[in-house]
Amino acid sequence: MSEAKEAAGAAAAARRAELRAISTKIVTDDVLADVLEMEKPRFVVDYDRYLQHLWEANPEIAELLRAAQSLEGARDSLYTYLERAERRVFDVDNDLHVLEKTQVRHSIRIMRSIIGPINELRTEVSALDCLWKLAQERREELQWPVSVGFIMEFIHLFRSVGGRSNIYREHEEVRKGIPDFLRLKGREAAQQRTDMLDAMASNLKKYLMKYPSGLDGEVIGWRRENRDRILRHFGGHTDDWLDYHWHLEHVIKDPRTLSQLIELSAEQQKAVEEAIAHRVPFGITPYYLSLMDYNASVGFDRAIRAQVIPPPDYVREMVAHRHERALTFDFMGEHDTSPVDLVTRRYPGIAILKPFNTCSQICVYCQRNWEIEECMAPDAMAPEQQIAEAIAWLQEHRGVGDVLVTGGDPAVMPDEAVETLLAALATQDHVYRIRLGTRTPVVLPFRWTSSLADILGRYHEPGRREIAVVTHFEHPYEVTPEARDAVQAIRRQGIGVYNQQVFTVENSRRFESVKLRRVLKSIGVDPYYTFNMKGKEETRRYMVPIARILQERKEEARLLPGLDRTDEPVFNVPKLGKNHLRAMQDHRLVMVRPDGCRVYELHPWEKNISPVPPYNYVDVPIYDYLEELAARGEDIRDYRTIWYYY
Numbered sequence: 001m002s003e004a005k006e007a008a009g010a011a012a013a014a015r016r017a018e019l020r021a022i023s024t025k026i027v028t029d030d031v032l033a034d035v036l037e038m039e040k041p042r043f044v045v046d047y048d049r050y051l052q053h054l055w056e057a058n059p060e061i062a063e064l065l066r067a068a069q070s071l072e073g074a075r076d077s078l079y080t081y082l083e084r085a086e087r088r089v090f091d092v093d094n095d096l097h098v099l100e101k102t103q104v105r106h107s108i109r110i111m112r113s114i115i116g117p118i119n120e121l122r123t124e125v126s127a128l129d130c131l132w133k134l135a136q137e138r139r140e141e142l143q144w145p146v147s148v149g150f151i152m153e154f155i156h157l158f159r160s161v162g163g164r165s166n167i168y169r170e171h172e173e174v175r176k177g178i179p180d181f182l183r184l185k186g187r188e189a190a191q192q193r194t195d196m197l198d199a200m201a202s203n204l205k206k207y208l209m210k211y212p213s214g215l216d217g218e219v220i221g222w223r224r225e226n227r228d229r230i231l232r233h234f235g236g237h238t239d240d241w242l243d244y245h246w247h248l249e250h251v252i253k254d255p256r257t258l259s260q261l262i263e264l265s266a267e268q269q270k271a272v273e274e275a276i277a278h279r280v281p282f283g284i285t286p287y288y289l290s291l292m293d294y295n296a297s298v299g300f301d302r303a304i305r306a307q308v309i310p311p312p313d314y315v316r317e318m319v320a321h322r323h324e325r326a327l328t329f330d331f332m333g334e335h336d337t338s339p340v341d342l343v344t345r346r347y348p349g350i351a352i353l354k355p356f357n358t359c360s361q362i363c364v365y366c367q368r369n370w371e372i373e374e375c376m377a378p379d380a381m382a383p384e385q386q387i388a389e390a391i392a393w394l395q396e397h398r399g400v401g402d403v404l405v406t407g408g409d410p411a412v413m414p415d416e417a418v419e420t421l422l423a424a425l426a427t428q429d430h431v432y433r434i435r436l437g438t439r440t441p442v443v444l445p446f447r448w449t450s451s452l453a454d455i456l457g458r459y460h461e462p463g464r465r466e467i468a469v470v471t472h473f474e475h476p477y478e479v480t481p482e483a484r485d486a487v488q489a490i491r492r493q494g495i496g497v498y499n500q501q502v503f504t505v506e507n508s509r510r511f512e513s514v515k516l517r518r519v520l521k522s523i524g525v526d527p528y529y530t531f532n533m534k535g536k537e538e539t540r541r542y543m544v545p546i547a548r549i550l551q552e553r554k555e556e557a558r559l560l561p562g563l564d565r566t567d568e569p570v571f572n573v574p575k576l577g578k579n580h581l582r583a584m585q586d587h588r589l590v591m592v593r594p595d596g597c598r599v600y601e602l603h604p605w606e607k608n609i610s611p612v613p614p615y616n617y618v619d620v621p622i623y624d625y626l627e628e629l630a631a632r633g634e635d636i637r638d639y640r641t642i643w644y645y646y
């Protein structure tokens, strides 16, 4: 093992010992540390002190709530206060920074929404009732236990409506008023500005160094060792490693082989055993396994392990709902959006075609885990007749010009099957784009032989029909020279490669997704979508609050040149399709529940086109997410503005 690896392992061990006793103490170490135990320490907080902070955050509101004789009285007083607060923003002698004023207006709108009776009716909870009873010191009358996460939400909201968000408190310019570079002229102004930008750039660089990519020389060396160990285990040769058939023949599907090839925690070992005993789909390609650090405590591979090694709660949920899996886990409502077998349609111009129902490995948080029964299932190919009927359906629906072929993973189909399918689709002259949705560049890059690339190239006819490849890299650690070669083989055909990232707890640390965008662009992949994770119960532990995806976009992605941040953060609304999260006019925060969960009203993409009702989404609490980050060694002060994203 290299020195860097040993040092990382030692630091991780020290951090693990520290984590068991975690309190509100902030841990700043970069190394992930709870890989082996996967335990989640909780913040130790003094509830009454937090309540005190709440009232101090906005004494005017605290006084109103205390004085109100009834819930409706509290509501009236608060609406009156908000009206006054909003008018104060427009006073000529109000010397708040103009950006802080914007924040006040924004938070007043949120507060009005949260205390609105219609939102209480819809969500069946009342944040105002909780606040009023807490202020009145009538805790015994609370209908719901009120969490610290809830209190934290209102500490920030109260501060914000009072013009004290302090988002910019660390910026000298705010204290001084107008920044120097705007007061100065010419070269002097430019010098000041460039100093400011240099500071931002060097901060960005510091974060990017935190996350190694699979293109780093040292990491390439570690992966060679892994490759040799895996080849030895299976009795293979270096040439075999480059042959995708060899990888498909040696997909790891049993816990014993897995634990012989990498170190597993007791919890991981047990979860994999349970998954296999209960026939929960599981499988890892030897190549993807080689991306994992042999020693689990190194921790750089955390996102990679999380992709394929199921956590115990996931296995429990999958087992509990084994018999009604197809309905329980169909979050996107595909059953109700499939006009004919193999086809799903949520947009006027796009249809999804699913001819192949398996993959070279199984991702834990797959959207189609309700449908995929087994890794490399032998009967995965849809019957010819069914495919013919799906094509006939396309023939009748000539508005559908963009067909996303997915599955399963269609690139795992044999070359002849890929060619036959493309040829059938090419008979439809209204189909101007065929997208192939595949994870093979990430998990099986050797699949991209010149033969497969040539097949795609034959159907890519600029001006007539486009072929595009949509893939799914999650982390810079997945971006390797092998993945680069696969992507380049596709691009040499003139075909674009696009990435759909799922924003999870595994890739959401400060600038982690920025690093992913940068390395993806460097190998020829354009970031396309960043998905908020689906609200699927079985994968809840991976979920990140919407506020974080918005914060990442504004405070991190925005620092990149436009060509690097071509992705759009989206929420895929069941049965309807993508809601663009950056568009404030397309969603509304309607409630903060006592458990700290925000409830959003997500508007359909069809808003202003057709009257489809919105979708109410219960998010994961920001507080819980910050706890998780602290458990992973993050300095949560780094995320302190997250509360102000709605």
Ligand code: SF4
Pocket: 358, 359, 361, 362, 363, 365, 366, 367, 368, 369, 372, 407, 408, 409, 438, 439
């Ligand atoms: S490759 Fe795609 S379809 Fe297959 S398991 Fe992973 S996410 Fe699901």
